[in-house]
Amino acid sequence: MKKLSYVILCFSAVLLSSSVFAKDAVNASDPEITQVTSQGDSVPPYAVSEQLVVEGEKLYKRRCGGCHSLDNNRIGPRHRGVYGRKAGAVVDFRYSKALRNLDVIWTDQTLNEWLVNPTAFARGTSMGFRLKKAEERNAIIEYLKSLSSAPDSSANAQ
């Protein structure tokens, strides 16, 4: 049993990492990498593609808006600032045990893996929603990224 699930894990890890590479390839070929101001002017934002962010915002509303908002907890936790943050960190949201115990920072790669198959990424999570299309994941992640500030560059700026 254990061996089998290990094999399945490795196999899905390979699958997942290949889809991550595919995503990077899309990013690299994007001609328009621009800076977008997110919150206040003292906090440097992540570099994002403005075009992808606009697309991501529309998709976010349709695909995620049934359960999530940026500033209010609903079926799922609020999302503003989730990019770059530890999983399960919105204090007034009641996460599943799976997400509370998930030792992961939300990045391009971890968000991508999560959206491909959340119950495989964190068995026992209450989010079952999968986003099949890589372009949609890519745009939505870019949108979430535009709403966070980059911790490293803000630390350097001090």
Added chain:
Amino acid sequence: MSNNSMILSSRRAFLGATGKTLSATALAMVVGSNIKTADAADASQDIQILNAAIALEHEGIAAYQIAATSGLLDPAVVDIGVTFQGHHKGHRDILVKAVETLGGKPAEEKSLGAYAKDLKASTLKNQADVLRLALDLERGAANAYLGLIPSLGPDYHQVAAQMAGDEAFHAAILANALGQPIPKAALMFG
């Protein structure tokens, strides 16, 4: 060979045989318990996902309650809203039963005030605002159900698809009431 050793060796043979029987039984127990834990893990995973769907239905029911009592809607629109709310109550009841059958505790609803805050109900100024909120929620719910089907156990695939169908029906009526054009491309949801 002495009598004693005969007894001993036959005893050993007996023990050996029992040993084998035991290990076979033990194996069956281990396998059985593994199957059981796999089932239990699947059931608890389904409970989690179904409970998120219950939370979604609770929110939908509350949204129609807030809309119906907002004073912003024509009486004919209130009637439609109350009918849609009835469908969401039907979904909730089916999902609650499913979670209870799996041995879980169904997600509870929040207060109406909490939903009003979460949905920013105070920003609704007229009937079109209310219809747009309802449309966003219904469209989001149809997409949500379609996207979670592959994570659910097969027993719940059809019912989740039926619920997505109801939400898509609601979305179509609401989009029409708002005068929105019919989408040109196929596969409008999911």
